[in-house]
Amino acid sequence: MTDVVVVKILREALMVTVVVSAPVLGIGMIVGLVISIFQTTTSIQEQTLTFVPKIIAIFIAVVVFASWMIHTLVTYTKNVFGMVSKIGAG
Secondary structure (H helix, E strand, O other): OOHHHHHHHHHHHHHHHHHHHHHHHHHHHHHHHHHHHHHHHHOOOOHHHHHHHHHHHHHHHHHHHHHHHHHHHHHHHHHHHHHHHHHHHO
């Protein structure tokens, strides 16, 4: 296994990680921003107010995007195992 193959596998692993986590992190960030704007406009400075809406939003995002995330991870895993079998055979 050459260093080019290892770098390719690591780059793909990082990209899959970013792509899979982006929807959940994006929704958490949007909900946090909305709650922060709400807190600013109403002058409520409670630090714990953001946790429950964020947790609920992230849970819903995971439920909604779970099949897509699993499909993406399974496809990547199949590609990595395919590379391993090609390297082992060659």
